[in-house]
Amino acid sequence: MNIAVYPCLESKEDWLIFFRREHPYCLIDTPSTLVDFQSTFLQLTCFKPNEEDAARYTLGSRSSLEPAWQLIKGCGWSLRSVIEGLESLNFNTNVRDNSAFKIPSELSVRKSFAKEPRLCRFIKPTVSKTLSAEQLAQYLYAEQYDQLEMLSKSFTPSLHSMILSLSTEPLKWQVTEENSYLIAIFNSQAVCQLRLKATPAKRHLLSDKIPF
Numbered sequence: 001m002n003i004a005v006y007p008c009l010e011s012k013e014d015w016l017i018f019f020r021r022e023h024p025y026c027l028i029d030t031p032s033t034l035v036d037f038q039s040t041f042l043q044l045t046c047f048k049p050n051e052e053d054a055a056r057y058t059l060g061s062r063s064s065l066e067p068a069w070q071l072i073k074g075c076g077w078s079l080r081s082v083i084e085g086l087e088s089l090n091f092n093t094n095v096r097d098n099s100a101f102k103i104p105s106e107l108s109v110r111k112s113f114a115k116e117p118r119l120c121r122f123i124k125p126t127v128s129k130t131l132s133a134e135q136l137a138q139y140l141y142a143e144q145y146d147q148l149e150m151l152s153k154s155f156t157p158s159l160h161s162m163i164l165s166l167s168t169e170p171l172k173w174q175v176t177e178e179n180s181y182l183i184a185i186f187n188s189q190a191v192c193q194l195r196l197k198a199t200p201a202k203r204h205l206l207s208d209k210i211p212f
Contacts, residue, residue, distance in 0.1 A: 005029060009079035031080055042068040045114055046083055053113040057086045067107035133170035137163045139196055148194040155191060
């Protein structure tokens with residue numbers, strides 16, 4: 001099933017449009033949340049950067065969806081305020097006794113953790129190919145990098161041999177980016193990580209092949 005993405009749920013009109021959908025189930029961009037009305041229950045799955053397990057809040061009543069609507073209305077029709085209130089609760093005790101966040105008496109509130117592989121981009125940053133092996137070889141040759149760190153104990157090539165391998169056997173290499181670092185991977189083994197610089201290193205004399 002295709003999942004609709006809405007920018008926000010911060011007004012009464014936003015909620016009414018959402019609820020009138022054939023399937024009241026969608027992703028909200030800000031805050032990153034999967035919102036799902038299941039009969040008389042409202043389920044909110046909240047994604048946080050760098051957290052693999054998303055917090056899932058299930059709110060509702062067995063007989064009516066009115067208590068969930070009361071909570072949303074009481075929070076000024078703001079999904080952000082609903083989530084902030086839920087995050088303030090201590091679920092190790094009676095949630096009605098430990099917070100200024102007012103929960104309708106008929107409303108049950110449960111917290112769990114859920115993995116959503118289909119929505120992994122909301123849970124953690126993606127790792128994507130950014131450069132070809134040949135391009136990385138050019139950056140290394142020009143000394144246009146810093147914070148170089150070798151990651152493998154079993155395979156620690158010299159810089160010269162790594163440039164040569166990147167240039168002559170690029171199909172054995174993969175270049176990915178994670179947390180602003182480039183990671184060079186040879187035959188599925190991470191070899192090193194580094195950051196690129198905006199300008200190459202200064203040199204006094206260059207030949208066609210070897211910097212002097």
